[in-house]
Amino acid sequence: MTHEEHHAAKTLGIGKAIAVLTSGGDAQGMNAAVRAVVRVGIFTGARVFFVHEGYQGLVDGGDQIREATWESVSMMLQLGGTVIGSARCKDFRDREGRLRAAHNLVKHGITNLCVIGGDGSLTGADTFRSEWSDLLNDLQKAGKITAEEATKSSYLNIVGLVGSIDNDFCGTDMTIGTDSALHRIIEIVDAITTTAQSHQRTFVLEVMGRHCGYLALVTSLSCGADWVFIPECPPDDDWEEHLCRRLSETRTRGSRLNIIIVAEGAIDKNGKPITSEDIKNLVVKRLGYDTRVTVLGHVQRGGTPSAFDRILGSRMGVEAVMALLEGTPDTPACVVSLSGNQAVRLPLMECVQVTKDVTTAMNDRKFDEAMKLRGRSFMNNWEVYKLLAHVRPPVSKAPGSTHTVAVMNVGAPAAGMNAAVRSTVRIGLIQGNRVLVVHDGFEGLARGQIEEAGWSYVGGWTGQGGSKLGTKRTLPKKSFEQISANITKFNIQGLVIIGGFEAYTGGLELMEGRKQFDELCIPFVVIPATVSNNVPGSDFSVGADTALNTICTTCDRIKQSAAGTKRRVFIIETMGGYCGYLATMAGLAAGADAAYIFEEPFTIRDLQANVEHLVQKMKTTVKRGLVLRNEKCNENYTTDFIFNLYSEEGKGIFDSRKNVLGHMQQGGSPTPFDRNFATKMGAKAMNWMSGKIKESYRNGRIFANTPDSGCVLGMRKRALVFQPVTELKDQTDFEHRIPKEQWWLKLRPILKILAKYEIDLDTSEHAHLEHITRKRSGETSI
Numbered sequence: 001m002t003h004e005e006h007h008a009a010k011t012l013g014i015g016k017a018i019a020v021l022t023s024g025g026d027a028q029g030m031n032a033a034v035r036a037v038v039r040v041g042i043f044t045g046a047r048v049f050f051v052h053e054g055y056q057g058l059v060d061g062g063d064q065i066r067e068a069t070w071e072s073v074s075m076m077l078q079l080g081g082t083v084i085g086s087a088r089c090k091d092f093r094d095r096e097g098r099l100r101a102a103h104n105l106v107k108h109g110i111t112n113l114c115v116i117g118g119d120g121s122l123t124g125a126d127t128f129r130s131e132w133s134d135l136l137n138d139l140q141k142a143g144k145i146t147a148e149e150a151t152k153s154s155y156l157n158i159v160g161l162v163g164s165i166d167n168d169f170c171g172t173d174m175t176i177g178t179d180s181a182l183h184r185i186i187e188i189v190d191a192i193t194t195t196a197q198s199h200q201r202t203f204v205l206e207v208m209g210r211h212c213g214y215l216a217l218v219t220s221l222s223c224g225a226d227w228v229f230i231p232e233c234p235p236d237d238d239w240e241e242h243l244c245r246r247l248s249e250t251r252t253r254g255s256r257l258n259i260i261i262v263a264e265g266a267i268d269k270n271g272k273p274i275t276s277e278d279i280k281n282l283v284v285k286r287l288g289y290d291t292r293v294t295v296l297g298h299v300q301r302g303g304t305p306s307a308f309d310r311i312l313g314s315r316m317g318v319e320a321v322m323a324l325l326e327g328t329p330d331t332p333a334c335v336v337s338l339s340g341n342q343a344v345r346l347p348l349m350e351c352v353q354v355t356k357d358v359t360t361a362m363n364d365r366k367f368d369e370a371m372k373l374r375g376r377s378f379m380n381n382w383e384v385y386k387l388l389a390h391v392r393p394p395v396s397k398a399p400g401s402t403h404t405v406a407v408m409n410v411g412a413p414a415a416g417m418n419a420a421v422r423s424t425v426r427i428g429l430i431q432g433n434r435v436l437v438v439h440d441g442f443e444g445l446a447r448g449q450i451e452e453a454g455w456s457y458v459g460g461w462t463g464q465g466g467s468k469l470g471t472k473r474t475l476p477k478k479s480f481e482q483i484s485a486n487i488t489k490f491n492i493q494g495l496v497i498i499g500g501f502e503a504y505t506g507g508l509e510l511m512e513g514r515k516q517f518d519e520l521c522i523p524f525v526v527i528p529a530t531v532s533n534n535v536p537g538s539d540f541s542v543g544a545d546t547a548l549n550t551i552c553t554t555c556d557r558i559k560q561s562a563a564g565t566k567r568r569v570f571i572i573e574t575m576g577g578y579c580g581y582l583a584t585m586a587g588l589a590a591g592a593d594a595a596y597i598f599e600e601p602f603t604i605r606d607l608q609a610n611v612e613h614l615v616q617k618m619k620t621t622v623k624r625g626l627v628l629r630n631e632k633c634n635e636n637y638t639t640d641f642i643f644n645l646y647s648e649e650g651k652g653i654f655d656s657r658k659n660v661l662g663h664m665q666q667g668g669s670p671t672p673f674d675r676n677f678a679t680k681m682g683a684k685a686m687n688w689m690s691g692k693i694k695e696s697y698r699n700g701r702i703f704a705n706t707p708d709s710g711c712v713l714g715m716r717k718r719a720l721v722f723q724p725v726t727e728l729k730d731q732t733d734f735e736h737r738i739p740k741e742q743w744w745l746k747l748r749p750i751l752k753i754l755a756k757y758e759i760d761l762d763t764s765e766h767a768h769l770e771h772i773t774r775k776r777s778g779e780t781s782i
Contacts, residue, residue: 137150493523
């Protein structure tokens with residue numbers, strides 16, 4: 001990366017103007033995107049304009065189009081909805097309206113438009129762009145604009161960001177607002193579960209999604225629902241029988257409640273709507289269960305955006321500005337989206353076309369095709385849901401075909417561990433295996449704290465935080481003899497280890513131990529679960545999302561307090577060991593001024609620069625500061641040291657406060673992301689395990705001695721992959737318990753730019769324009 005290129009980002013926008021508008025239904029996280037577009041636009045030297053009330057503001061012009069400043073987007077990050085307003089706009093659908101809109105843009109010298117909205121809004125933008133030169137000709141003929149103005153605005157660049165809680169846009173893994181909508185739904189499902197259990201009730205919950213069942217599907221995975229109705233996959237003709245049989249089976253297995261999730265657009269095979277009332281009446285009539293219906297409605301659009309949506313909105317906003325400023329008359333209008341955790345650019349109309357194809361397929365009752373067009377992630381969710389919900393646990397299997405697999409937790413507790421245990425146990429049972437659970441990690445394996453788990457043993461575990469099996473940081477090496485004895489005693493033929501860095505190092509020790517102990521030659525797989533997100537081989541670990549949301553909520557409250565007292569700077573210490581993931585991501589999500597981490601060494605000069613930056617900030621309208629510090633970022637520059645330094649240097653300008661968040665970051669109910677991620681990881685690990693055990697079967701016993709029989713299951717960019725623990729050794733910094741390369745470090749410049757530091761934005765990590773159809777075969781996404 002040359003210095004010239006660095007410099008280019010800072011001057012890329014000079015002489016250009018960008019307008020940003022939000023249109024269609026609102027979604028949480030739109031504000032984060034608007035904030036990023038404004039700040040990054042200003043950073044590049046461009047002028048940025050708010051268009052209020054969506055396309056209506058574009059048509060009406062006047063004071064609906066206002067120039068944005070750095071401060072005008074302050075405190076916006078944690079607000080739900082859209083601050084600049086959104087409206088359904090009839091006028092823009094007519095050419096007359098679009099003519100007025102073009103006139104307003106030309107008069108402001110705006111040739112770059114960033115539209116945040118659903119597929120309807122984005123299609124409108126594309127139409128607008130294709131007509132642009134005709135509209136300018138008409139305006140010039142009518143004498144509304146001069147020839148010079150027409151030349152200056154000769155072409156219009158358009159970039160779309162998808163803001164829609166339904167996640168119904170093809171080509172994007174997640175749309176802005178989906179994760180927050182899931183947060184709202186899950187809060188309610190959890191609350192309803194407790195009352196349903198008290199009264200042994202059946203609850204039918206209706207969630208949004210007229211044409212897309214994503215919210216319903218992920219909700220049912222995240223709460224272990226008995227049944228889900230989605231528009232893409234109508235139930236079989238005899239579904240009434242099947243549903244009632246399922247509900248009564250759940251009750252006979254000892255459950256005190258049933259949860260049925262319905263998407264508002266649910267239909268049967270003939271396209272006839274299936275309503276929540278229909279389902280309630282069916283259950284009451286056939287089974288006589290006390291049944292209640294809850295329709296969630298607009299609650300799902302409301303509330304604070306989740307950490308995921310704030311980071312998604314911010315990253316997409318940055319990418320949108322880059323795509324606009326690099327655009328030429330020949331680049332097609334594009335959508336900025338996320339695939340796995342990679343930012344990608346996709347041609348807008350390709351995405352719109354595939355999204356329309358889904359609707360067409362559903363109208364033509366080609367439901368399989370509709371499912372395929374929804375993409376890998378949707379299909380995977382559906383497959384896991386079907387596995388966990390639709391199969392009756394087998395009664396008995398032929399002798400010799402049953403294998404014994406043990407499941408355990410290792411390391412510190414992390415939200416979502418129980419969800420991973422639940423799906424591992426149940427998928428194991430469905431495959432006809434005997435599943436054992438080990439209490440208290442490797443210690444329990446050595447002491448024989450092992451019991452068999454049946455189907456209902458893990459009932460209701462999805463939404464519970466912490467580790468129900470108990471977890472310890474103890475490593476296996478010093479108790480190999482006892483562990484080997486118990487592997488023989490309990491006939492354990494495979495091991496699923498759910499945990500953090502110790503789970504990984506424990507796995508390495510087991511590999512070493514195979515040389516001395518034949519008993520250790522059984523397949524094992526590690527599912528990364530730790531708030532620190534420091535397990536080599538995976539971009540994400542179970543529990544990190546929950547911790548991030550906890551930190552975020554706390555920072556919001558602290559910012560509110562600081563905004564009230566004015567001239568106050570808070571220094572907040574986060575967990576993570578030496579890994580700066582939580583501090584960095586929470587910094588992005590909460591709008592921090594700085595985040596100190598171990599991976600990016602800092603000196604007294606950096607601290608001084610930060611203090612100076614805050615002193616300058618206190619002269620603006622934003623009189624507060626938020627600084628995050630990872631617990632082990634520097635042994636000498638402790639939280640107390642930084643607090644004392646800030647207190648001394650800020651004397652008379654600002655006062656400082658400090659907060660150490662501590663173990664609250666490990667607790668709490670898991671977020672929808674962690675529940676879903678853990679459930680899928682558990683299912684995938686168990687499927688792999690069954691295959692590996694069969695492969696390793698020799699002369700009546702299991703013998704697994706190859707490197708690929710001991711793996712970490714991790715999410716890498718866009719896929720879930722199994723990687724031998726021994727191969728990950730070179731990628732690990734064992735002294736500091738972190739991977740040598742970490743993807744999220746590339747997001748650090750965004751954090752600094754959004755906090756108004758004059759730094760170089762590394763634009764070398766470009767999202768190039770991709771095409772939607774290129775789904776690589778053989779990959780599974782999460």
